[in-house]
Amino acid sequence: MKNKNISIKDIAKRANVSTASVSRVISNKPGVGKETKKRIEDIMVELDYKPNINARSLVKKNTGNIGVIVPGGSKAIQNAFFLTIIEGISRIVDQTEYNLIVSFTTKQHKKLLDTNIVDGILVFAPRKNEIDLNWLSNLKIPTVIIGSFIENSTFDCVSADEKSGVKMSVESLYQNNHRHVALLNGPSTSYQSQIYELGYKTIVEELEIPSYVLELEEFDIKGQESLVIEFLNKNKNITGIVCSSDNIALGVMNIAKEIGLTIPNQLSIIGSDNTPITSMVSPKISTTNVDLKQMGETAVGRLLTKLNSNVQDEYNFNCIFPMDYIERETTTFLK
Amino acid sequence: MKNKNISIKDIAKRANVSTASVSRVISNKPGVGKETKKRIEDIMVELDYKPNINARSLVKKNTGNIGVIVPGGSKAIQNAFFLTIIEGISRIVDQTEYNLIVSFTTKQHKKLLDTNIVDGILVFAPRKNEIDLNWLSNLKIPTVIIGSFIENSTFDCVSADEKSGVKMSVESLYQNNHRHVALLNGPSTSYQSQIYELGYKTIVEELEIPSYVLELEEFDIKGQESLVIEFLNKNKNITGIVCSSDNIALGVMNIAKEIGLTIPNQLSIIGSDNTPITSMVSPKISTTNVDLKQMGETAVGRLLTKLNSNVQDEYNFNCIFPMDYIERETTTFLK
DNA sequence: TTGTAGGCGTTATCAT
DNA sequence: ATGATAACGCCTACAA
Numbered sequence: 151m152k153n154k155n156i157s158i159k160d161i162a163k164r165a166n167v168s169t170a171s172v173s174r175v176i177s178n179k180p181g182v183g184k185e186t187k188k189r190i191e192d193i194m195v196e197l198d199y200k201p202n203i204n205a206r207s208l209v210k211k212n213t214g215n216i217g218v219i220v221p222g223g224s225k226a227i228q229n230a231f232f233l234t235i236i237e238g239i240s241r242i243v244d245q246t247e248y249n250l251i252v253s254f255t256t257k258q259h260k261k262l263l264d265t266n267i268v269d270g271i272l273v274f275a276p277r278k279n280e281i282d283l284n285w286l287s288n289l290k291i292p293t294v295i296i297g298s299f300i301e302n303s304t305f306d307c308v309s310a311d312e313k314s315g316v317k318m319s320v321e322s323l324y325q326n327n328h329r330h331v332a333l334l335n336g337p338s339t340s341y342q343s344q345i346y347e348l349g350y351k352t353i354v355e356e357l358e359i360p361s362y363v364l365e366l367e368e369f370d371i372k373g374q375e376s377l378v379i380e381f382l383n384k385n386k387n388i389t390g391i392v393c394s395s396d397n398i399a400l401g402v403m404n405i406a407k408e409i410g411l412t413i414p415n416q417l418s419i420i421g422s423d424n425t426p427i428t429s430m431v432s433p434k435i436s437t438t439n440v441d442l443k444q445m446g447e448t449a450v451g452r453l454l455t456k457l458n459s460n461v462q463d464e465y466n467f468n469c470i471f472p473m474d475y476i477e478r479e480t481t482t483f484l485k
Numbered sequence: 486m487k488n489k490n491i492s493i494k495d496i497a498k499r500a501n502v503s504t505a506s507v508s509r510v511i512s513n514k515p516g517v518g519k520e521t522k523k524r525i526e527d528i529m530v531e532l533d534y535k536p537n538i539n540a541r542s543l544v545k546k547n548t549g550n551i552g553v554i555v556p557g558g559s560k561a562i563q564n565a566f567f568l569t570i571i572e573g574i575s576r577i578v579d580q581t582e583y584n585l586i587v588s589f590t591t592k593q594h595k596k597l598l599d600t601n602i603v604d605g606i607l608v609f610a611p612r613k614n615e616i617d618l619n620w621l622s623n624l625k626i627p628t629v630i631i632g633s634f635i636e637n638s639t640f641d642c643v644s645a646d647e648k649s650g651v652k653m654s655v656e657s658l659y660q661n662n663h664r665h666v667a668l669l670n671g672p673s674t675s676y677q678s679q680i681y682e683l684g685y686k687t688i689v690e691e692l693e694i695p696s697y698v699l700e701l702e703e704f705d706i707k708g709q710e711s712l713v714i715e716f717l718n719k720n721k722n723i724t725g726i727v728c729s730s731d732n733i734a735l736g737v738m739n740i741a742k743e744i745g746l747t748i749p750n751q752l753s754i755i756g757s758d759n760t761p762i763t764s765m766v767s768p769k770i771s772t773t774n775v776d777l778k779q780m781g782e783t784a785v786g787r788l789l790t791k792l793n794s795n796v797q798d799e800y801n802f803n804c805i806f807p808m809d810y811i812e813r814e815t816t817t818f819l820k
Numbered sequence: 821t822t823g824t825a826g827g828c829g830t831t832a833t834c835a836t
Numbered sequence: 837a838t839g840a841t842a843a844c845g846c847c848t849a850c851a852a
Binding site: 155200201202203204205207208211213214215233236237240241243244247249250251252253254255257258261262264265266267372397400401403404407426427430431432 | 536540548572586589590601602735739765
């Protein structure tokens, strides 16, 4: 069933050298004659030799894998926010010898982390109920958190400045004469949501306008339409909504249409993260933007240096990407 | 930096038994006294023992990983079609000991396949220019192809019946009085596109209506807007469009609006695969539907049986999932 | 420059 | 029911 695996021994025998020499050639190490090196290499391609990763890992005590932990059960798979970041990650990992093990479910997370199959991990905006950060920290495995900033922790973080993101959104609405601006937020189990809420509360207080917050179960509104409708009906004076994801914004748009609110005239809506759909729908969604790919790249970059420098540097890497507001068609001046 | 890894030896010593016994309890094999078993287990948790996967793999000659090959460069990452299938896959893999290694880029594909780090692979609708199927076949690694049916090959395939999908779409338009129905297709390097084209040609011929085909570079229209506009302008009599993906349909909707065509009255549009956005936008997109999660589940299922039965069964697994047409708001009767 | 040999952590065979 | 011990394929001192 499997190819009879040819090993370092086979090619050593064939080349009349020791396995040591072959190993040297494989690892591109010095100490082998130009002649023999050539001979060995030829035989390697002739026999289509492929090193056994497991054996190598066994002695080198590494795995060659980088794990990516995606939260939110399988729902998040469809989340463009994560996927764009993964694109950035892929781009960098491509240039290395590492493989990417992506885990989408809680069970897989456990398996991945418990089983020592990765050298380092990238954790996407963790949820409190899914991953115990203390436990994670005790694992002593190099980790970078992407997409949310964990306060008072020793974790390296790469995140978007969502706090000022919401702030800009609310402010732009305010400048457009809106005085009743709501926040449609993701679940509070997400550290991301906490930032959003914090940012919202802060600016709302600063502007001295009332606070309206609706917390959803996810970063989209599927299955919670009635909740949103109820919220909108209960707070008829709301004229602007800031959402903690573009998907939520999209959902609200549809609900608004259904209950007869025109966008943006009767209701202005702002999303978050500038995912592709925002400009694929009509009206195009106003949103906040951050370079997600770059975020991904930065995160793996950091992880790779942690992996390559055995020295555990003590300083805490914490990179916060700036966001900017993109005005499109779901927002307007309130008459 | 790393935990001093405690091994089977350590726990053997501590328990005053041989490594063999420890190994037996780890693998839940018979031949170890109830007493000693208990003792060993206790020590294992006490020392927080975790088996070394590499060592195990080395002797067992497997890796415990399943690879997933996603085509289309990193663009496909955002493709809900694939992602939904991955959801199905995850659901099954969750119940096993396997890990999922997802590869999004051509380079990673190579690495993954060349390096023997997976026991089996799931290949998503391959592109001719990205993966040489002959080469793949020579790898002798258990493989299941998802999302496209490869004719005249020995590959196991799990795919949607897209041929009858397009057929239904065109027919429904025809029944609604449309006589000029176009196909907006993905790249011909995709086997999937070939099926779409085949289905389209067939039904168009059967109905004796003219054929209009536009081949795009991807399964969405980003960056090719002008191409589509040109196509539409050149063929003014087209009143209905069948797209080989929902993303294409969405793109066409926007273009139509821009050039002043109302949907569905002046132009009816049908997508493909019933991805979530279709019902998140307005008007809601008419499309064809297939149980993608189930497709994913079936595919891994098949792969797992291949993996578990050393017997290479000779018959060719070929599962084609039925599609059905979902009428929504982007299609109407042509007056 | 090249070779010898021990060890990485498991599993599995064969004794006991 | 248990224990030695030889693999598994590779790397790496240490010798030569």
